[in-house]
């Protein structure tokens with residue numbers, strides 16, 4: 317996807333480093349951790365990834381992305397809901413930092429395991445940082461880890477269907493509308509508002525209307541489908557041309573989903589935090605530029 321960034325201030329980062337130097341970088345605060353995706357042994361990575369949230373409370377997560385909601389919104393919400401130690405980190409000099417990331421794109425999740433008793437490998441002695449690129453891989457990884465995924469193949473599939481559907485409609489908005497050439501933007505927006513959003517609403521309302529527990533896509537547990545659809549709904553509510561499509565009367569089930577998520581104190585704490593508000597402000601500024 318095209319760069320949705322605002323510009324950032326330069327800070328040089330070393331281009332080659334030993335594992336220990338990499339770890340120092342991870343600990344130094346301002347710079348992003350250096351890449352371990354292809355440089356660390358597979359058993360170590362698998363072991364770290366397999367640790368459940370409750371097994372290793374000392375794990376620290378960092379999510380690297382621009383100071384925008386964009387492709388990090390759902391990940392940040394899952395991290396906030398999980399109760400894990402986490403922080404958002406932002407590029408300081410993306411042009412240089414980009415070359416040290418797996419695909420030169422964000423978001424990237426860094427999961428640092430400090431010295432940990434459960435491992436017979438290096439984790440026993442040293443900390444290890446797991447690096448995961450690709451937004452969908454990150455989201456699905458965290459959904460599994462934090463229990464926002466299904467408990468059987470049918471639940472997983474239902475969750476996946478609605479999660480993917482919300483991902484598709486959001487990426488249509490970004491790619492077809494926001495990033496359209498100026499002469500086609502207005503036409504693409506009308507098509508999006510008249511066709512794509514109503515189709516999304518119809519299927520999601522229908523499914524949610526038949527939920528065993530109102531306010532959830534599946535069962536009575538929060539899932540990545542619930543979270544991502546609320547991200548989607550919140551985004552649509554900021555598009556003036558979309559606003560009339562939504563209301564508690566017209567789309568009661570999507571609003572129920574949103575209100576249900578708002579009953580989770582950790583979620584509310586995140587969306588009312590100063591950092592969330594700062595991300596709101598820069599997202600609004602960026603969208604204003606892209607809308608033209």
Ligand SMILES: N[C@@H](CCC(=O)N[C@@H](CS)C(=O)NCC(=O)O)C(=O)O
Pocket residue numbers: 317318319320321386387414420421422423449450451452
């Ligand atoms: N397939 C990737 C796409 C990520 C992507 O396009 N990221 C953009 C920001 S939304 C980016 O990092 N742009 C910076 C650049 O291209 O240098 C994912 O889902 O994570």
